[in-house]
Amino acid sequence: MAEMWISMGPQHPMTHGLWTLKVKVDGETVVDTEPDLGYIHRGVEKICEARDFTQITTYCDRLCYASANTWSHAYIYAAEDLLEVEVPERAEYIRLIAVELQRIASHLMWLGAYGPDIGNLSIMVWCLREREMMMDLLQELGGSRMHYNFPRIGGVKRDLPYGFAQRARAKLDLFKQRIQEYESLFDESTVFLVRTQGVGYTKAEEMVNHGVTGPNVRAAGVDYDVRWAHPYSVYSELDWAPAVERSSVKGADCYDRYRVRVTEMVESANMVLEAIDRIPGGSETHHEPGDPAILAKAPSRAPEGTFGSHHFEDSRGESMFHIVGGGDGRGKNPYRVSIRSPMFITLPYASKCMIGYKVADIPAIMGSFDPCIGETDR
Amino acid sequence: MGKRVSAEDQNEAATQLVNSLIAIEGVTGEVLSRTNGTQTRNIAHLQCEPSSWRKVAETMKYDHQVDHCSMITGIHWPDSPDKNWEVIYHFLRTGVTDPAITEDGSSIIPNITEPKKLSGKEVPLEIQVNIAIPETRTPSVSSVQDIWVGADWNEKETWDLVGIDFDGHSGMRRVLNPHETPPGYHPLQKQHKLRYHGFEEMYDDAQGFLRKAPDSGRVK
């Protein structure tokens, strides 16, 4: 059979979002790929130039809807860098709890979607069941299940609710037990290992040169993590280590990327448990919204010519916001908001990674990079 | 406690880098120290002429192991006196190297870094390079696609949205806008309006029942 171009997408169950992957196929072997993004380009960067700094938080939740808290916090750190605000420590702890819970929820969603890609349908229901627990906790914190609009410039919207610590401990302990079930369905299944090992080899230096970071690069035996390398927030106060996977000699395959995320979930759960114990003021005190212990007063205008930027460890890699101050609202609106999405850079790399493997490996490889098209297209 | 790269190491590394790069003609820079309550960040901030950008890029990559091109921001300044366009490159020096392989070649030894032991060119660092372009209808900067592959799609996006071209970039195309977008349309330029209605219009009369056609009252 001659070589032919197959177009996977835009409507396709594999793609985890709205994009096209054109694949040149020689029989069953992939010879060339060409990704096509931009189907849900909503123009967030342009919209933000006409909004106040507090109004932009809402948009940033919707960048990656599966991992909303990480994106709104990434924006808030950059806005605080621009407006030169000092955040109280209690607020940093609460933010860390929100971000890490969101990271667990995002990875659970990924695992729940990765199983059906490989063919296992049961894991989807199991992961979503645990994700419900995380969403309950996040609902207590942020008010809604998906787009929380949780951080404010200078702090957070509200404090930990009464009984949050107790419920979080119960749910996270239960969650850590449940990971055994996922491992029984994945690691102890030869079919899964046969599908994911030896497929999609990637090496660390090449990945970093291509702009890929986060769990994908930690799967290759390197422990680079923005949380300790370019430190922010109170991560250094907690006892944690980035989840690194001892990949095979040829590089990180899909199995390593899967394992690193499972390990990261447990790591995040432990971080949340520790943060609840160490939060200044204790987890049983509750401040009203607007209390200076959780929200510092912040200026609402940025002078001309200033800029703020911040690198952040998103569930999928290193995200970044660069905000230039002093715009049409004479300072109330930013002049330019520039958003770095890890997936925007990883998807072309993942497409390149598929060359040489079979068509049936495409969902395995693509799913293992954890694509989320909301943040890709902004 | 969790590990972290100390602010002093970062400051030192940033100063080293900046000092080394100012030596190139057309480049100025400083180390910015920013605090936001709990941590201090030190960023190496450089301003570069478009003509010396390529040399700066090569120096950074090959002499200073800056290995990750994070983002490229393109800004259109129609009202600014000294620059009409600006390209900001954001880099990270990650210090990532491929892990070593055991003697029998069967498995790898993962790289677990001790931040206290890092020094010199291994310290992770944030770098920002601003390139200001004077007034022109065809702004362009040399492409660094061959140095950092991560710059490839970032450059496509910057051209697509802002209109800044990159010399030497192969395969330039629209990525976020549709492929058939008319050439010359770059949404993030300032002449494109941001808003066609105010908020008040939306809330007072959402469906426009109180509005009248412009030619109402005329005898037809």
Next chain:
Amino acid sequence: MDSIIGWTLDKTHNLMPSSDIGLGPLGSINLQETFSSIQPGLHLFIFTSVMCTVVFATMMITLIVVPYIERKFIGRLMDRLGNTMSARSLWVGEGGVTAGEWWNSLPFGLGAPIGMVNRALNKNFGNDHHTDSVTRVGDRGYHGIWFLLPGFVAAVADFVKFNTKAHIVPDKADRLVFEVAPVIIISTTVMVYAFIPFGPHIWAANPELSLVFMMAIFGVAPLGVFFAGWASNNKYTLIGGMRSAAQLTAYEIPLLVTVLGIAVLSGSFNIIEIVDFQIQSSDTWNIFLMPLGAVLFIVTMIAEVERIPFDMPEAEAELVEGWWTEYGGIRWGLMFAVEMMRAYAACILFALFFLGGWELPFQDTLIGLPLVGGLFAILAKMTPGIAILLIKAYLMFALFVWVRASLHRIRTDQILEFGWRYLLPLSMLNLALAMIMRVAFWDGAWPFWLAPVVTLASFAIFVVLAIDEDKEALESSNRIYHTQTLEKAYPGRRE
């Protein structure tokens, strides 16, 4: 049935005049004589038509249980720790009647043990009561008729719905092949049921070599699949059709060799005789004499009916629906039903070949018991063979569903490698074992020790192979396809 038809035809015979009626230049005709010469053929025709209708109706009606099992059982497996684990959830209420501890209203306290089991299950495996959506118990009355047939009506409703959908032919499709392909697939699958006996007396056709016929017809469907994939003018279906053709061809051969092993062991190519062999002559179900063959049959049949783990041709993650993407309406509905029918046929065949067909377990032993043997004899006589057979078939299907819920999809080239390099030699080995057993040990009955020895030996080999672990390879993490990781992520990992 036979005598009724014969009696009626005879009576019809007597109603006709017995004298010659002249037809001029055409000669003369005697109605009674004419009728008596075509009577046997007519008799056969009517009998066959009636039996075919009966068998078809039986198959279709009992087929409705199959998607019901699939839906409910997959729901249990997928929501393992939800409220589905307790006995309460097997029937939660239909037709306006809510269940809620219905066993308490049984007389004489008969429901008390059910309540105890339910409480124990809930306590140990029940849900966490953390989320209301999991603990909710609803009334699904709209799915059934009164309290009967909960959920069965959905299958019928689906069938009607498919009838109302549009039949769309792709633009540049090969129209003739496009139309012919579903006909091939559906007709050959329904024809398979002609040879399957649903009980000792419910069958449509029973030639001497019914096994060979049936396997031949079963194997024509891959041709239809290939036609469907090709004719749709769609690269996806083409790939799906190719994969399917390769996979089904690869697994036909181990299947046929395994079936040949069964035939050799049972001494006949006739399905009813194979079942009679298990019930009467050998007095042992074939699964105990040929466990390897049973496993091979299950695996190759799952591959033949394209269920997970072998459903790469219709893998929804890549090919949406695979070779049947372009079919709409009743063509798709019937092809989906054909998937179910083939799985159903595979389960019934397994029950016939290996599980003794319509014999109750330990039937002879129970009847032979001194005091209560008579009771069991009456029970065995009263229970229709079809009920026993179908219970076995449905349990087998539950196994298929269990496999589907737990395993992942295997990649096509790995499927092919598995079929050609592992299953084919194993099936040859199975055939050799069957021949050895039949030739060396069969003299009208098996030696009493043969079945237990074979079963135990197979089980021991399986256990040894399953627990084999290469600790060194695990340590060095130099893994390709290694079975278990050393560092689990759940608690206890961090020291």
